[in-house]
Amino acid sequence: MDRIQIPATSRSPLVDFDFPAGRLLLRGESYPEDAAAFYGPLLQALRGCLEGEATPLTFEVALSYFNSSSAKALMNLFLPLEDAAEEGREVTIRWLYAAGDDTIAEAGEDFSADFSHARFEMVQETAA
Amino acid sequence: MSGEALPQDAPRQEVSRRGGSLRGAGPLRRGDARADLGFAGVPTARDGGADTMRPGALRGAARGRDLDGLAHTLFRRLSPVIAAVVLLTQVVIAWVNYGDQIRLTGERAQMMADMTARALARPDWPASFGPQLQALTLDPAFRFAVLRDASGAVIGRLGEEPRGRSFERIQVSSEIEAGNRDGSGPQPAGSLTLVLSAEALRANAEKQVVMVLGASLALILAFALALRLAVARHVLAPLARLLAAMGRVERKEWVTVDLAGHRRPSREIADVSAAFNRMVEGLRSGDEARHLLAELERAHARLAEANGLVMESLHYARRIQRAVLPGPGSLRESGLEVAVLWEPLHVVGGDYFWIEEIDGLRIVVVADCTGHGVPGAFLTLIVATALDRILHDRGLRRPDAILAALDGTVRARLRQDREESDLSDEGLDCGICVLDRAAGTLDFAGAGLALTVLSADGVARIKGRRHGLGYRPTGREEPFSTVSLPLGDGATYYLMTDGVSDQMGGTPRRLLGYRAVAEILARHRGLPLDGQMAALEAALAAHRGAEPRRDDMTLVAFRPEAG
Numbered sequence: 004m005d006r007i008q009i010p011a012t013s014r015s016p017l018v019d020f021d022f023p024a025g026r027l028l029l030r031g032e033s034y035p036e037d038a039a040a041f042y043g044p045l046l047q048a049l050r051g052c053l054e055g056e057a058t059p060l061t062f063e064v065a066l067s068y069f070n071s072s073s074a075k076a077l078m079n080l081f082l083p084l085e086d087a088a089e090e091g092r093e094v095t096i097r098w099l100y101a102a103g104d105d106t107i108a109e110a111g112e113d114f115s116a117d118f119s120h121a122r123f124e125m126v127q128e129t130a131a
Numbered sequence: 132m133s134g135e136a137l138p139q140d141a142p143r144q145e146v147s148r149r150g151g152s153l154r155g156a157g158p159l160r161r162g163d164a165r166a167d168l169g170f171a172g173v174p175t176a177r178d179g180g181a182d183t184m185r186p187g188a189l190r191g192a193a194r195g196r197d198l199d200g201l202a203h204t205l206f207r208r209l210s211p212v213i214a215a216v217v218l219l220t221q222v223v224i225a226w227v228n229y230g231d232q233i234r235l236t237g238e239r240a241q242m243m244a245d246m247t248a249r250a251l252a253r254p255d256w257p258a259s260f261g262p263q264l265q266a267l268t269l270d271p272a273f274r275f276a277v278l279r280d281a282s283g284a285v286i287g288r289l290g291e292e293p294r295g296r297s298f299e300r301i302q303v304s305s306e307i308e309a310g311n312r313d314g315s316g317p318q319p320a321g322s323l324t325l326v327l328s329a330e331a332l333r334a335n336a337e338k339q340v341v342m343v344l345g346a347s348l349a350l351i352l353a354f355a356l357a358l359r360l361a362v363a364r365h366v367l368a369p370l371a372r373l374l375a376a377m378g379r380v381e382r383k384e385w386v387t388v389d390l391a392g393h394r395r396p397s398r399e400i401a402d403v404s405a406a407f408n409r410m411v412e413g414l415r416s417g418d419e420a421r422h423l424l425a426e427l428e429r430a431h432a433r434l435a436e437a438n439g440l441v442m443e444s445l446h447y448a449r450r451i452q453r454a455v456l457p458g459p460g461s462l463r464e465s466g467l468e469v470a471v472l473w474e475p476l477h478v479v480g481g482d483y484f485w486i487e488e489i490d491g492l493r494i495v496v497v498a499d500c501t502g503h504g505v506p507g508a509f510l511t512l513i514v515a516t517a518l519d520r521i522l523h524d525r526g527l528r529r530p531d532a533i534l535a536a537l538d539g540t541v542r543a544r545l546r547q548d549r550e551e552s553d554l555s556d557e558g559l560d561c562g563i564c565v566l567d568r569a570a571g572t573l574d575f576a577g578a579g580l581a582l583t584v585l586s587a588d589g590v591a592r593i594k595g596r597r598h599g600l601g602y603r604p605t606g607r608e609e610p611f612s613t614v615s616l617p618l619g620d621g622a623t624y625y626l627m628t629d630g631v632s633d634q635m636g637g638t639p640r641r642l643l644g645y646r647a648v649a650e651i652l653a654r655h656r657g658l659p660l661d662g663q664m665a666a667l668e669a670a671l672a673a674h675r676g677a678e679p680r681r682d683d684m685t686l687v688a689f690r691p692e693a694g
Contacts, residue, residue, distance in 0.1 A: 032635070034681055038502075039556060068635055068642055070682055071560065071579075072501050075602060079556075082605060106632060106644040113597050117607060 007048055015041055016066060022052045030065040030099075038072035046079055053083055057092040060084070065099035065128070067107065074110070081117060088121035095122045102127050202362045206355050214351050221343035229336040233301070236272070236327060240303045243267060244325040248305035251278075256307065256320065257286050264289050267325065274300060275326040278307075281319055293326050301327045369396030373404055376411075385415035445478040445505075452479050452508055455515045457486045466568060467493060470660030472631075472668065472686040480683035481507020481559075482628050483514050492528060493566035495687055497580060499628035500559040501601075503683045510557060513544050530563040530576030531611035534600065537561060538578070538611075541601040548604070558601025562626045566618060568691065573616045573624065580629075582614075583649060585656055586622035590649045623660070623690040625652065630682030631667075636675040643674045660688045 006024075011017035016031030027049070035041040052060075062084060069077065081096065088094040096118065098111035108125065115123040250263045260278055264287060267276050275290035293300050304324040372388050379386050387408040390401055456473065469486060481500035488494070496518060500510035517540035518533075527533050542548050545555040560579030567574070575582045577595020584591040593616075596609045627648070634643040648667070655666040664686070671684075 032681075036502075036504075067640075068633060068681060070502075070633075071499065071599070071629065075501070075556065075558070078605070082607075101639065101641055103639075104641045104644070105646050106642040109645075116597065 007045065018045065020045065020048060020052075022048070025058050025060045027060065027062040028065070029063070031067070033066055033069040033073040033076075035073070038070070038076045042073070042076035042080070046076075046083075049080060050083055053087045053092075057087075057090075059093035059095075060087070061095045061097060063097045063099060064111075067101065067104070069110075077114070078117070081114060085118050085121050088118070094120075095124065097124045097126050099126045099128050102129055201366060202359045205358055205362065209358070210351050210355065213354060214347055217347045217350055218343065221347065222340070225336060225339045225343060228339065229332065232332045232335070233329065236329065236332060237301050237303065240301050240325055240327045241305070243270065244303045244305035244323050247325075248307045248323045251307050251323070252320075260287050270327065272327040272329075272331065273325075274328045277324045278321060279324070280321040286321065290326075299329050299333065301329050365395065365397045366400060369400045369404065373400070373407060376407065380411055380414070383418065385411055385418070387411050442478070448479045448505065448508060449475075452511065455512065456484065461486055466692055467566075467689055468660050468692050469687070469689045470664045471688075472664045472684065474685070475503065475507075475683045476630070476680055477504040479505060479508040481510055482630065482683040482685035483511035484626075484685055484687050485515070485518055486687070486689075487522070489522060490528070491567070491569060493564075493568070494522065494528075495564040495566070495624075495626060495689060496533075496561065497626035497628065497685055497687050498559045498561040499580060499630070499683070499685070501557040506557075507683065510541075510559060513541060514559060514561075517541060517544070528565060529613055530565050530574050531613040533563050534561060534576050534578050534596075534611045538600040542604075545601065547601065556603050558599045560599040560628070562595060564624065564626065564689075566691075568618065571618045573618050574613050575616065576611055576613045578611065580626065581645075583625040583627065583652075584616070584622055585625065585649070585652055586619055590653055592645070592649070618691060620691070623652075623656065623688060625686060625688050627686040628682070628684055630680070630684035631671070631686050633681050634671050634674050634678075635681060636678045640678075643671070647674075660690065663688060 006022060007018060007020040009015070009018035011031040014032065015035045016029045016033045019026075019028040019030075021027070033041075062080075064077065066073075084094050084096065096114075098114065100107040100111060108127075111123075111125050115125070247263050247267060251260055253259070257280060264276055264278065267273050268289065273290065275288070275292055277288045277292075278286045280286050302324065304322050306319055307321040307323060308319055369388075376386050376388050388404040390396065390404055390408075395401075396404060452475075471484065473482060473484065475482065480503045482503075483496075483498040483500065485496040486494070498511070498514050500507045500514060502510070514537065517537055521527050521533055521536045521540070525536065527536055541558065545557060547555055560577075562575065562577040562580035562582055564582065565574040566572075575593055575595070577593070579597065579599035580595060582593040582595075584593065593614055595614075596611055598605075598608045632643055632645045632648045635641070636643070651667055651670045652663060655663045658666065667686070
């Protein structure tokens, strides 16, 4: 499985899915016109990766804004990860939010409710 | 060319006559020099006199033949001078030469005469002069000799006495001094006159003149050839190239002149050519910029037209979408103060709200469908239709039942329940309030959309189910539930989509957030609801600053009117 790197745009986040290293990252804002088209290939790649060896995986999400379509897409990415964790893989979700950003923090808390096997960490980033 | 056949004879004949001379028929007349440059010979009447230079003038002048004029002019001006100088010097040399020859021949003749006179100097010379005189005839130039005695009487003569012009002969004489028999000193006894012919010298001089003329002619020819070759190579050819390039530049073909090569131009023409090349480069870049600008303007016009069509279509769609939403009349029903902020991001959007009184119940619905713009608007129509059937045909009144029915209808309509369906993963967030004034209760159920209550106790936020409606099922959805609240006096209720609080801006740059929105509303709690909406909009815009909005936004605020 190769590494997927997509630079950020004003409407889509930076993507760095380093499958060999077991590190996935989304950073920026996410409100593409067609969220399914943007996240569909990422979900495919993630599923492909999860079919392989059960190496540890860390998924960092550092979004400062995402629309409801992107929220749904994130959910779709999280579901197979939780399933993989249930099957014994070591999965960590790191939800990064800026200090004082209640909206993103709250969204993270909402997402964390979906996980019971994967580890979900809320990480507050100090303002750069 | 027969000028008579043409209607405009006078100017045509003029032109054709000049044209004939331009085609190298002979040396240029003085008056033709300007015509050669392409400026004269253009009847102003045919041009209307507006232009000082015909557009094709440069092209006409670029014909190589016209440039022969330069070589002709140089040759005509220089060759007479060179010929005169060469001729003069040669003639002077020949003249000096001829004079020397004459002098030498004269000296030789004098010597011959002296020698003969000395040989004759004997007392008996008048009787025995024969052999000495005869010896003189050995000289090929000899013509005539005469001996005279002391008294001047002719004693003997040989040859023909010359007649005619004196410059064809050389005449000298010598005294004969005979000693006396008594041994006294020499006495003048007579004289010898010798005439030699100068014709050979003259012939020689004439030959030299002919040779001088021939040499001059050869020199002039060589000069003409060399001049023509040099001018053709270093002046005419580069000029022809320059003019050809000018002609093409006139047609907007941006060619430059090659300054290298074996036909290297003279320095002046090289300078002119270099300046021309720079000018062409300037024109070319200017022309390219103009072309690009024109292209850009055309593209811009096309885009503007396309955008205009899209916007026209969108505004039409907005009218339809507005027609589906409750009109202003339903907002001013008795017993409830209502204010609405409905602002799609792109003319139309995925936010939808509904307010209706049925069977004494006041029903308020706010929905935020996936996406915005046209895709969102499509979904709102599905929601509107579904809601109409749920409320009127099926008669559902409990908010959680309405949400469940809406969820089912949307899934069915978008065919999200089928296993093979890979098409739609759309849905909506929705909040529903049912007010029963008689019972004094407000029932709320939400799916991804919360109810905000602003009362004397402060701000309360009642969240519904976390997951929205629709979407392909994940099996993790929570059940719907209704929260029942007492309809408090003085409390204000808000249903808002996330587009209201998701406003990026400020420093540090981040989302405004729900809590900040609630604070803004609380700050303006004393205002009528319309005023609150306006104040909120202004505050949102202030937070955004230069940032664009991210989403559609809808807020429905309502409060029971006192009494």
